[in-house]
Every structure is written in C-alpha cells, then in structure tokens.
Amino acid sequence: MRVSWQWLSEWIDLGDMTPEALAERLTAAGVAVEQIIRRGEGIAGVLVARVLDVRAHPNADRLKVVTVETAFGGPTHTVVTGAPDVEAGAFYPYAAPGARLAGGVRIERQAFRGVVSEGMLCSAEELGMEVHLLSAEARSGLYRLPDDAPLGADAVGYLGLDDVVLELDLTPNRADCLSIIGVAYEAAAILDRPLRRAPEAAVGAPTGTEKAPGAPAVGEAAKDGGGASAFAVTVEDDDLCPLYLGQIISGIVHRPAPQWMQNRLLASGIRPINAVVDVTNYVMLEYGQPLHAFDADRIGTERIVVRRAKEGETLTTLDGKERLLTADDLVITDGVRPIGLAGVMGGEHTEVTPETRRIFLESAYFAGPAIRRTAVRFDLRSEASRRFEKGVDPLRVLSALKRAAELIAALAGGRVEGGVVGRQSERAAALFAPRRVEITRSAINARLGTALTQDEVLDVFRRLGFPYSVAVAEATVDAESGGERLANSEERVIVTVPTRRGDIAIAEDLIEEVARLVGYEAIPSTAPKLPETVGGRPPLVGARRSVAEHLAALGLHEVHTYVLVSEDDDRRFPRFDARTASALSVRQPMNAARRSLRRSLMPGLLEVAAYNRRHRVDSGRFFEIGKVFHPVSDEAPYGTLPDEPLHVAAVFYGHRPPVVGGRMRGGASEAGAYDYYAAKGVVEALLARYGLKADFVPAADLPGLHPSRAARVVLAGETACAPSRDGAQANGEPPVVLGWVGELNPSVAEAYELTRPAAFELSLTRLIAHRPPSAVYSAPPRFPGVRRDISFWIDRSITHADVLQVIRSAAEQLTIPLTDVVLFDVYEGDKSPSGKKSMAYALTFRHPERTLLEEEADAATSHIVRTLEQRLSIALRA
C-alpha cells in the first residue's frame, strides 16, 4: 500500500511531523513502512506555461522554436524543443532557466543551432513522474497539461510532485490499512490525535456510520430508487454475497479525471484511465472499498443477478482473457450471462469505454475465502480481490458508493439516477453487529509480563477509538476456588471493536493492541518461571552429528543438497531400503530439475562432484546426511505420509591425496585413483565406530553401479558365520541391508563428466537401530597367542569372503581357538600361474586359560590348510 502524505493529511493533521518520524512510529507499532518516496525530489523552477506559437527551426529540421507565456499577455519566452507533437495553445510544464529536473539536471539558457532557448518544455520522465503508469501517449512526448491548468503556477505543486509516499509493507491481518482512512485511524491512535473529520462527513449524510455501528438502511435507499431507471438486483447466494448495492448514473461524459486526482492515483501506483474508472479507484484507495462501474447500456436485461457460476460457463474479463468458470466462482450476471467475476475483475463486454453514457456502479461485500479461491485459480490478484479476500469494512459499502457517485457526477458530468438499489441479506446483520471482547488488566499483564495500570490500558482503547465500558465481575462465592474468584473480581473491560478492525476477535488480539501501542520496548526481559527440564537430543539426531564429525575427520567435506531432484536422476540409483517402487513428486515444480522427492542422496552428491570437477577441483570426497522419501504403498503412494529414513552417503572422485616424497620412505609416490576400496574403507570405519559387523555381498543388480565393482552392505548376524551369496542369514531372518558401496557405472559417471567415481550410501536410521547399546569391555588376553602365516595360490575367482568362510568352518573343528584371521597380501601378476592369485593370511591361535604349545599351533594350521586344499584347491606356496 502506497500512502500519499498529502492525501493522508486531509484526514489527520500531520503538520508538525516529518514523514520519517511518522514512518518510525508506524513501523514501531507494526505497520511497517518499507520505503519513503519523495515523488518529485529535487524538481524545482518548473511552471505551467502555454505555447503561443510553433515555428520551424531555421537551422535544424528536427527542432522547433516555440514561444511560451506564463501569464496571460505577460512576457514571452523562446524555447527550442525537439518534440514533434508540440501544439500551439496547449499547456505544458516549462522549466525556466535555473530550474532543476529529475536526476539533478539543471536547466540554463542555451543556444541550439543558433537559436537561444530560454529553458525547456518537459516530458513526464524529466519531471520524475511514474512513467510506467502513464499511457503511451502521455509517456512518449511532452507531458501535456489540461487546458484548465493554472497558467504560471508552480508545476511541482500542480502535479503533486511535492508529495511524499509512504510505502507500507502490510501484514495480511491489517486489511484496514489498505485505505487512506484506515491508515489515518492508525496514525490517530499512535499519535493520539483526532481525525480531521469522520469518514461519513465526506458523503454528506450516509445511512451507516462508523462510530455508531448499525445496519445501514439499504431498504430505504432501495425504496428511494424505485424509479423507472432502477435495475432489479437479485442475489442468489447470501453466503458469498451478503450485501450488494448499486447506483445508476447517467449522462456520463468521457473525459480524463482532473489532474489532482490523477496525481494521487499516480502517487498510489494506480494507472489513470478516465474519470469514471479513476473515481472508482480513488474511492477504493480512500475507503478501502472496491467499486466497479459497468456500462449499464450494455446490460440489456436491466437486471443484476449475483450467483455462483455454472460449470463450464465462460467470461471474457477486462484483460481480454476468456475464463472458464466453475461453481466455486461467484459471478455478476445480467440474469443470463456472467458480466463480471465478483470482487476480482469486470467483464470486457460491459467495460466502461469512451462511448459509455450510463453506468451501473457496484459496491458490495463479498466473502473473502471465495474471492480468494477464484483470484488464486485465475492468478488474478487485483487491487479489488486483495481487499475482499482480507475483508472490507461492511459499513463503508454504502458510504463509498455514495462518495463515488457524487464524484462521478461532479467530474464526469453524470447524473445520479434515483437511489441506491441492491440487496442486504439477513446474514449482513451479523457483519454490522459490533463485536464485544472482554479483557482484564491482570490478563494483559499476565500475558505480557508488564505492570500496566488500568488507566494505561483504557487509554490505549480510547486512542484506538474503540468504545469500551468497565464492569466489576460478580463476586459470586465459589467455595472450591475462592482465591481465584477474588482475583477475577477485578474490573472487566468490555471493548466494542469497530467493524473496520476485522482482525480483532479475541482477548489476545486486544492484548496485542495494548502491547503495540504502549510499545514492545515496555515489555521487560524475564526468565520463564517453569519447572526444571533436562535438554537433549534424540538418538538419531545425536548420531547424525557424530557420524558427520567422524566422516569430516576422515577427510570428507560435508555438503547440503536439495531434496527435489529430476525424475531421471532419481530413477538412476539404488533404493535399498524402499518397500515400494514409486516416487513422489510435487504438483507444480518450479522446473523439471526440481520435481521428485529424492530416494537416494546420489543425485545431489554427484551434482556437487560434477560442479567441483567442472571448476577444476581435480579430486574430491564429499558426504551428505539427509532424508530420502519412500512412499509406503505403491497402490496409493500419496495415501499416507512417506517413510523418511535418514541416509548417509559419500562420493569420491579423482585421486587420493598424494604422499610427497613417499618413495623415499619406501611407500608409493603416485597417489592412486579413488576406487571401490577407498569407499569401502570409509564404510568399514563407520561400521567399526558403531560396533557393527557387515558383509559386503557382491551385487551386479544395483542400478547406476558398476556390476562387478559393487556390493550390498549386509548386517552380519551375531554368529560369525558368513551369509550366503544372496545375503540370507542362516536363521531364516531376512537380511538387513544397511546400504551399498561401489564404483559408479561408467555410463552414469559419464553423464556427470566424472571418471568412474566411487560411492557409498547407507541408511543411518538402520545403522542406529542395530547398533549395540554400548561398548562391551574385553579384558586383555592373559596368555600369549601363537601366530602362523600361510600363503597359497588359489583360483582368482574365489573371494576373500569364500576363503574366510572355509577357514572359520575349519576352525570350528579345532580344539584350540582361532582368534584372529588377517589377510596381509594378495598378489596377481607375471609370476602367478595362469588363472591363479596368491593370498597370504596370518592366523592367530590363543587359549584363554593356558599357553599354547608350538605343536598345537602347527597341527591346527595343518588342519586349516588341508581343509583349504580340499574345499578350495589351494596350493601352498614354499
């Protein structure tokens, strides 16, 4: 809402204030002033002038030499202008030598091709006017003034360029401040001063008044308008339209609105059109009541029927668009066809045009939610709909209509025909009925933590113009809570809330009024007087933090990525913990790249990797901890809220950090590329951190991953027994898949311009669900272990897990415990027999109660070797 200072000053005396001071007070009271705009800042020395004659420039085809005067018959001035449309006899703003224009331009006497110009004639832009609101005609050339403009007057004043505009950033509850009068009431309350005049004074003798609420006598008005020219008004839906009034005005002359009205519309950000339309907008801005003028002669039936639209009915609105209506839309009809979308926009067919001679001026109260639904569906958020959907003051429906009728009669040559017609439903009475809200001083102080006196409280209601009465509560004897009764027996304040403040309905609303008008700075700072509570975080929140710290310590950067991803990206990756196949998506995405709710963290992580790779970050390790979204059922994916498990995932690309001079120390000097084992190492570190054991089960079926370099991470059971290839556990329970680890399928990696990145994704929710409750103490061994190393050739297709399984099962037949099996070398190269690889394991045997004999260890090792020979055909190396 843009509020003209001059306009506001008509309603309240602001003579002693600066706009800045008022803006500060308004903002501090909750009506935030976002900006103070000085309309014609810096413009000076511009006069209203008349062009006496127009001659060609002797030395320039495109220039004209004109003579202007600023007083009838007074001295004349020669001005050179480039404007092609300059007209003798017309009035223009004239910047005399010494004048200042927009942008700090200073006008001096200046020669143009040999002719001295004494100043210049101005365009709207040069005067700093709101050119975007002007017609193309008014915008392009010189800004032509009306022929009744006062010759010689200061154009700054004449065009209202000395006005100041307060731009309000209103919260949705303050619909009352969508009008000059409403802002005046607010300023009056804040500054504790009266309005210059009551709003009803503007319309002579309105039937409804602001101060003494009561239903306006519309019936009476309608009786007045019982003449032949009266339209018959029927309202078929009282819920959506409890009050509908109209006025016929005939004899309309097509002309622009006077300059002062156009100035105010421009200051308010409204486009001037013609006198009739401008008056409706002007009164809307002043009263907050939207009005609409129909060309009455285009309503052939001479009837107005307000009803819900029929399904499939259409209406072409003022903007030339055909709208397909539904029964949810309220329409104004001529009894046959819709002629306006109630409260939102008029129809094109009945638009006021230069040919219009008779109008039906509408002023109504439409139900907010219905107007809002229609406006939202058609994406038509007009000045009118904004006001209706937040609620207009029912008491101003009639006064605004009368005010507008008077102005149209005065400014567009119209004649008010008969009285107001219309219909007021019985429901309207409820709108006019004043709301009474009760409050006590102690309730206010208890909620705010203040110590306000009764006088301070009552003073706020007085300033707001809310009538109130004070009553002492009946001190009825209540044996059970006598003390409470005593406290309640203080004076109750019964506040009558004027209809203009539709936002105030309950005691809390009054508490806020008191708080904001005494000032929030009056509220002290205290500590809550509540019983002690123990703060803390649930296990998953704690785990998220400690996993993140752990991964960061391992050298991975944490990232945050968007939940919404493209459908294609979402489909690409494994969904190991989804019970369903479907994905969820939003109905109206901003773009296709942000449509689906992710079911894997991979799309986001790979986007991060790709971004960094593109920006020459050659290698990277990133992780994210975040939710993924799985529908609970494929039959009705949207039937219930989805599962939202918390995942942790990482991506690795490029090379491991190199060890500088590594070879000097007998290590590798070349850093290897990140691969499956880099990712797996981090997974293993995480699992160890949470006391979990998992099997890495080869998986060729995981989408997006390299079919022979990927594994499912399957929770290992309590028994040391390894699962079979598909991960099924011995006891028949379905395996718990914690996630996966693998290299990306090269074809997918290519889409992200990455060279075979490695990655993992785990369900943190599952990890935490299966973690042991606490660490288990294990005492240091009391007797030494015996280590035996074995090294052998083995078929290259046999996995480490296969070997471990055989070793462990062989160990079960031993009489001494095998406590540790560590793989310490794998070799496959020139020296290995064809199809074979070499593996070397360190076996540690340890007895809990005695020192083992060397012979016992040897025998046990032999048994294991024999078993490996039999089951896996190994050949022991020398």
Add this chain to the structure above:
Amino acid sequence: MPPSLEALKAELESVRTKAVQEIDAAKTPEAVEALRVRYLGKKGVLAGLMSHLRALPAEARPSFGQAVNALREALEDQIGARRAALEAAALEARLQAEAIDVTLPGEALAPGARHPLSQVIEAIEDIFIGMGYRIAEGPDVEWDTYNFERLNIPKDHPARDMQDSFYLTDEMLLRTHTSPVQVREMLAMAPRTPLKIICPGNVYRRDTDDATHSHMFTQIEGLVVGEGVRMSDLKGTLEQFARRLFGEETKIRLRPSYFPFTEPSAEVDVTCSACGGTGCRVCKWTGWLEVLGAGMVHPKVLEAGGYDPRRVSGFAFGLGVERIAMIKYGVDDIRQFYVNDARVLRSFVAC
C-alpha cells in the same frame, strides 16, 4: 737379573705416555676396544708389568703395585671417556646424515569440513539444550492440517500467501515451516507441561532461487508451553540466545508483526554483529538485523495441540539458519550453501 724398581717405574712411565697418546689418537670405538685389550686385558701390557711384581723386593712391591693400579685406573677412565666421546660423535654424525626437510608437507590426513549450515544448527541446538530444551523433529512431507490448519491458517486464508507451497496432493505438501513439529509435539505431550523444544529442519517454498531466496532452506523453531508463560519470558530467552550466538554485547529489539499462529507476534532484530549497531552495509545502515519471528502461541493453536488455553500459555519463535549463517560468515548469496564448492567448504574446516 731381576729388574730394578727404578727400571720398572721408568717402563711404567713410558707405557703411560704411549698409551695415553694411542688412546687419544684412537678414531673408532673398535680401536679404543683394541687398546683396552692391549693395555688392560688379561694378557695385556699392564698384566705383563704386574708379573714382575714377585721379582721385586718385598718392601718395593706395594709401591709398584700401587703405581700399576693407578695407571690402570687412569687408563680405564681415559678409555671410557674416549669411547663415550667417539660414540657421541658417531651418533651426532648419524643424526646429521638423517637430516630431512621438515618443511615438506605431512602425510595427507587433511580433515574435511562440516557444512556451515550444520555448524550453525548445532551451535544453536547446543545453546538451547543448555537452557533445558529438547530437540524434536518431524516429517518434511506434511499434511496440510499440521502445516496450516492447526496453526490457525485455514484454507483460503490470506496468510497462505506468505508461504507459497509445494503441494503433492490437495492435502499433502512439503512443509513450509518447522511449525508443524510444534503441533505434533503438543499433541504428544498435552496436557503435561512444561514443553520446551527446538525443532530444526528443511522447509520448502515455491520461490525462484536467487541471491536471497531458496526453494529449500533450513529453519529452527522453538516452543515453550507451560503455566504462566509471559511475553517477557520470550524476550528474556531470546536475549540470552542472541548473546550466546552473536556475542555478549548483542542487544535485541522486538517489533510488532503478524503470524497467524502467534498473538501477539513480533519480529526480532539483533544489533548488527558486523558494526555493533552503529550502522554499516550489512545492516543497511540501520544498526539492526532482522533474524527471528516470534510471539505468544495463539490460543487456537494451543487448543489444536490439545492444551487448554485458559490454563497454559506459551511462546514460539523461528529463525532461518541460512540467514544467520550469511550474517555470521558474510555470505552474500544463499545459493552458495547448496552449491558446495570445495574451495569454499575448505574454509570451514576450522570451526
């Protein structure tokens, strides 16, 4: 003819002179050891001299014996000292030879960074946990009723314009704020009090991403419900919070505002942490930064949460984590938080 005492003493002296010279000249511990064997060994020079002892007259024996033993002790000391000196020199030489360039980089264990948003979230969580708040979380995909209706935002309410939403169905949407967690927690807790929670999480609005808007961002919401909770308690709590997050000198200011779920409502400003309140580019020369929305829980919201608004009251507040992080780290584009440029993230290794 047996050697005379004089002759033996003279020989002893010449042995001393020679031995002292040779030990001094020894260059290696091995050479020192060889000299020890030669002079002090069982068949060494001193032992040879000692063998003459029996040939001396009885009265000369003690004096000669003492002289040999004195020489033995002297040589032992000298050998010991020489050996120690040589060993020290050898060690020194070895240490010199093992010199490395200590300025070469260490083995790369470069720690990763926690994301700045995570750091801010956790710092805020810690402050409130210290004040007795419990962390509570809720779903990102919510029912309209929890996101709006139970928060006193009925369908077709103009306040819905404040938050353009991503709907999945007519009734299901990506939550536009963390406030639905309030509703869920109240329903789980009511009528017990006090309820003191902090709810961090992602929220979503149908905004076009630009320097100041993000279709997804992070909010932290706080809620306190109990008997006799006052707006002054809200002010005191937020003052404590602001001081701990932005520094002890920080002041706060409440301005009247509107949220459908609180009444009265307030926007909360803190003194600009960049200029301390004197005015600068960061605070647009006002000295204040708007960081929080807050207010007293609306009675309808308490009711929808299962509480009796005549018996209990409460306050709630919400803040945008990105906004705080932008202020704290001087980030001028909200999208930076979701780009995850490694060169930027690296600067957050130090937290």
